[in-house]
Amino acid sequence: MKLQQLRYIVEVLNHNLNVSSTAESLYTSQPGISKQVRMLEDELGIQVFGRSGKHLTHVTPAGRDVIDIARQILAKVESIKAVAKEHTLPDQGKLNIATTHTQARYALPAVISGFMQKYPKVSLHMHQGTPQQISEAASRGDADFAIATEALHLYNDLVMLPCYHWNRSVIVRHDHPLLQLGHKISVEDVAQHPIVTYVFGFTGRSELDRAFAAKGLEPKIVFTATDADVIKTYVRLGLGVGVIASMAMDKQLDKDLVAIDASHLFDASTTKIGFRKGAFLRTYMYDFIERFAPHLTKDVVEKANMLRNQEEIDRMFASFDLPIR
Numbered sequence: 001m002k003l004q005q006l007r008y009i010v011e012v013l014n015h016n017l018n019v020s021s022t023a024e025s026l027y028t029s030q031p032g033i034s035k036q037v038r039m040l041e042d043e044l045g046i047q048v049f050g051r052s053g054k055h056l057t058h059v060t061p062a063g064r065d066v067i068d069i070a071r072q073i074l075a076k077v078e079s080i081k082a083v084a085k086e087h088t089l090p091d092q093g094k095l096n097i098a099t100t101h102t103q104a105r106y107a108l109p110a111v112i113s114g115f116m117q118k119y120p121k122v123s124l125h126m127h128q129g130t131p132q133q134i135s136e137a138a139s140r141g142d143a144d145f146a147i148a149t150e151a152l153h154l155y156n157d158l159v160m161l162p163c164y165h166w167n168r169s170v171i172v173r174h175d176h177p178l179l180q181l182g183h184k185i186s187v188e189d190v191a192q193h194p195i196v197t198y199v200f201g202f203t204g205r206s207e208l209d210r211a212f213a214a215k216g217l218e219p220k221i222v223f224t225a226t227d228a229d230v231i232k233t234y235v236r237l238g239l240g241v242g243v244i245a246s247m248a249m250d251k252q253l254d255k256d257l258v259a260i261d262a263s264h265l266f267d268a269s270t271t272k273i274g275f276r277k278g279a280f281l282r283t284y285m286y287d288f289i290e291r292f293a294p295h296l297t298k299d300v301v302e303k304a305n306m307l308r309n310q311e312e313i314d315r316m317f318a319s320f321d322l323p324i325r
Contacts, residue, residue: 001044010071048062097127097143098138164322169245198244207269277305
């Protein structure tokens, strides 16, 4: 059994059983991957993948267990490399962050600016996507950190640490009738108007849906987007009232819009940072986490990483007074 073979079966699954795409991403040949996978299966005496002719069709139950362990082994190999680099090149390396547009645009710029000034030799890469894509990237090891509000709980191999609470604002044009109600608007008031907001599964959208459902109302959602700036554009066009994260309103750039605080309408959401359980974190990685969430010091993160499951981690942070943005 070779590490190369384990890497191949993991990457084949990551590429939806497309061997040609896997070979292209690994800069090798399709026959070479197929041969190594067969050799591993022969050695183990099981099929990792089911086949129809020359095509892989599914992962077998035994294969899924093998791939799960292969991921853990490959993660440990990367940790060993990280340990070596921590001692030989402590201020050099890479940091891959997977996050949503809202976090990348509004929560992270100041954090990243200060981080890059302190660690100019660290190559930082940001990947934007859906919360599920972000979580998958961290679970696969393609991203060191996933920063999101939704979907992180779907992956049991991630350590999820709460960073801050946030809520929403209803945004309207200056001539909108909701402004006549001041800051005492209700869910019923908002429900009377077309709504422009986030795509389901993005940026705390689930809390919005729950608030309407609790009142027995069906929101008139006429347009959705993953990007708060796109939502604001369509509010400007008069398509509807916007419901976005309060942090996404810029006092200078959005002077033509009015934000009505909606924290009394919707439960607060919590942004979390997630990373693989047992991952070796470089010094600059701990520094990044603490810059983003000052209560997540190295000692706190290490303690959380040693707990058995997410329930224990959640209990650990239950007494923390998280900041509100």
